């Protein structure tokens with residue numbers, strides 16, 4: 097990841113190509129790749145993580161392509177967010193999830209391909225699960241941690257757009273997790289309470 101861009105940087109008008117079929121952006125400034133070995137604590141079933149790594153090796157769970165925009169009020173960040181298909185035990189591949197560092201900033205996800213859910217959860221546990229499929233847009237209000245969950249057979253691809261100074265706060269999600277999780281039951285996605293909530297690092 098590059099250092100945060102100098103705040104006084106002037107942004108010239110620009111456009112960027114990205115392929116709606118695979119979410120790959122031309123000349124991105126950042127291409128973030130999240131592999132399973134760096135995401136071992138975020139799943140309900142720790143044994144299933146070990147099992148998956150033994151069977152399939154260190155697998156790419158999700159990736160993000162973005163242009164570097166100054167992290168300041170008035171700008172707009174955007175990226176393509178690609179969550180690959182797969183399951184750790186019964187739990188679908190998903191992003192780490194985060195609150196925005198500036199908690200009151202919202203975000204929209206415009207889904208281009210795939211099938212999944214956006215899990216949105218407030219600190220007090222109030223939560224919403226919105227479906228994601230091509231042509232569907234999810235509005236994530238401020239104060240909701242959010243995570244994309246891929247329940248389909250192919251990549252879940254969205255264009256995410258959010259406030260320039262939103263920032264990311266992964267802290268409490270890494271340590272406590274979300275209160276809810278989406279797992280497969282009888283071949284269908286089902287929401288459950290996360291049995292490891294509050295102790296993801298144990």
Ligand code: S6P
Pocket residue numbers: 160175177178191192193194203242243244256258262264
């Ligand atoms: C940023 C936005 C997305 C995510 C991306 C990866 O505010 O919500 O671009 O960064 O989907 O998820 P995460 O939780 O690892 O940042």
Ligand code: ZN
Pocket residue numbers: 194195196203242258
């Ligand atoms: Zn976000």
